[in-house]
Amino acid sequence: MLTPPRASVRIVPVSSIDVRGWDEIWRLTSRFYAADRGYVERRLKAVQHLALLRARPGRQLVGMAAIEEDLLTFEGRRTVVTFTSHTVLDPRYRGQNLLQRVGLRRTLRTWLDHPLKHKLWAFDSGSARGYLLLPRNWPVFWPRHDVPTPGWESRFMSEYGRRKYGSSWQGDGIVQRVPQKRLLPLAATLHGVVLTDPHVQYFLQRNPGHAEGDTLFCMVPLTLGNCWGLLRNMLARWLRGGSQR
Template sequence: MMMNRKLNGAIIPRSTVTEYQKNAFFDLWESYYQNVDRGMFEDDLAEKDWILTLSDESGIIRGFTTMKFYELEIRGKPIRAIFNGSTIIDRDYWGEQELVHTWCRFMAELKRDEPEIALYWYLIVSGFRTYMFLPLYFREFYPNHATATPAFEQEIIDTLAEMKFPEEYRQGIVRVANPRECLDPDLAVPNTHKLRNPHIRFFVERNKEYLRGDEMVCLTEFTIENTKRTANLIAEEILGSLQSEKTMTKEVVAS
């Protein structure tokens, strides 16, 4: 049962994370995942740039996601990408929207800093709930059940995945040699009703070994036009003025 209490989101540089926070992150992670190794968890944390934390009214950490920033060129075109790694929210707070609000605001502000450079969300997915963030908040994302991944986006997926997982990435999936940390099956396996959803069905068919910890590599671009619902409201709020300026400039040039 979800508690009727608000979470407070914050973005903190990884370099400022305290030992207390590390312990809180790991304790929460360990309570939902199997085959967890503290050393691997800390190594993964150490290579990230930021942590998005979710705390309750008492300051207790109830969720987090780790983030790494990439800048690269694909076919001569500069792109920026945010990779989301370890992500978990205390089950009592499932349905709370603060993660979405804080993350979208962070992405919109990054886009505002360099509006002419494409900004992508790059993520690896071992659970259907995480995959569902894509159809809920984005219009175009890859891979999906309805359309083939365009060649340019596939090249971004392959390049980023091979940079981070050179030994494990094959054909869109980060494939683990041995079972590693993965969600408890009671939480990870969709029921019959959920499998009627084409997005969820696509995920479990495409990533057949998700229960072992295999992860599907996904990508979407963060723009006003490509966002939906809460993500679009936040993108409009932060990026709308840039859009207006661009339109006015085009009109002046045209005249």
């Protein structure tokens, strides 16, 4: 199997995307989702930034993620949440730490802009492979099979989920599917995922409706220790030759 070319990461304001760019985004999206284009574009145009992952040298769009930043105070703690959605990546480019590089860039920006605030990363995962991004990269994350979510974090996730998802929020960490967008069977497949992995088993138990489009809400504390753990895991993967996402 040929090694794919290296890819670059660029984070841009949504307002900078032109008509050609939206066509590219739709072509990539339609590889992973059965979706209404109007719905997808309306949702993406409401966020602040897009991370665009492009293969070199042809600059083909091979991955992306939508990025929002929410500021709120909960139980007296001033908190900034980096929320990502619509994250897709061509499977050939797994192992290049592309999504991890997006996370590190946004985390650094958040630390510079909000040094005194509590910092979190949040997203909802519609597949076991997406959920595995957490244990393979971050020392601390929620929810997980081996450690209960702490009290403040559990209450915050419930409150933030209610605010973020409205009527789609189920109250148990599950975000109910919407008819305008769902993963294609090929994107949701468990091919290459070890079913006996306890993290995979936990995801499948917590989110039995994932194949129909339900997602599991997840959160990561962006502490210095946790970010250092991410860096260590990225370095270890690079030293192994990028064999694992």
